[in-house]
Amino acid sequence: MLRNGEIVDKQIFPSPNPSIKLSIVTYISEGLKVKGLLAEPVQEGVYDGFLYLRGGIKNVGMVRAGRIIQFASKGFIVMAPFYRGNLGGEGNEDFAGNDRFDAVNAFYLLMKHPQVNPDRIHVFGFSRGGVMALLTGIICSNVRSVVSWGGVSDMFLTYEERKDLRRMMKRVIGGTPKKYPDRYKWRTPLYYLEKMQAPVLIIHGGKDENVSIEHAYRLERRLKELGKQVESWYFQHFSHHFPPRHNRMVLERMIKWMKN
Secondary structure, three states: OOOOOOEEEEEEEOOOOOOEEEEEEEEEEOOEEEEEEEEEEOOOOOEEEEEEEOOOEOOEOOOOHHHHHHHHOOOEEEEEEOOOOOOOOOOOOOOOOOOHHHHHHHHHHHHHOOOEEEEEEEEEEEOHHHHHHHHHHHHOOOOOEEEEEOOOOOHHHHHHHOHHHHHHHHHHHOOOOOOOHHHHHHOOHHHOHHHOOOOEEEEEEOOOOOOOOHHHHHHHHHHHHOOOOEEEEEEOOOOOOOOHHHHHHHHHHHHHHHHO
């Protein structure tokens, strides 16, 4: 019987960096064959693991090889799930519903990797991936650290703010927050942060129109209420996507935070 996090297929993917191997992997997630991108440094050794959780849905916000290599080149083995139903994977993506287990089982995949220190696996989520990262940190007690960068923390707030996403959310989640509050609550990590063991880093732009900074404020406030470890870096002049130079600077600072 195939187990969660088990790799059942691995195909080499062209890498623009000769020191990083890229592979499209198919792994098991709750009985489904889900695909993702795995980046491994060529040099042998034991590395920290890095679970990269993308934003968007379907082809919007899909994993980019360049971004994954950017993290792998800093001394991580990186796993980036595409989520179920994408790029040939089985099942249907349901926006932080059962597809959260694609993130959880990608975490288990890293734990089983012979070159990953299982006690040092970090979880990073961007945009919608912020919800996935927080849920993974809530479900997996041995996560080393969680980073939410421009991340969603409240699905009720997303529905309220993003009128352009309402049709998709009603289709994928099954209705509105008013009609199905439990479905939106289940997708909102704020209600379950008591179970978070890992330190959390929040990175957010004050001019973010995709995911308002209110998501970050609510997350920080709730974590502090619970006495959890949390650090927040707010950049009031930046939007959802930081300027490239500042993005690199913040990324370097973030990696130092992770590796402490």
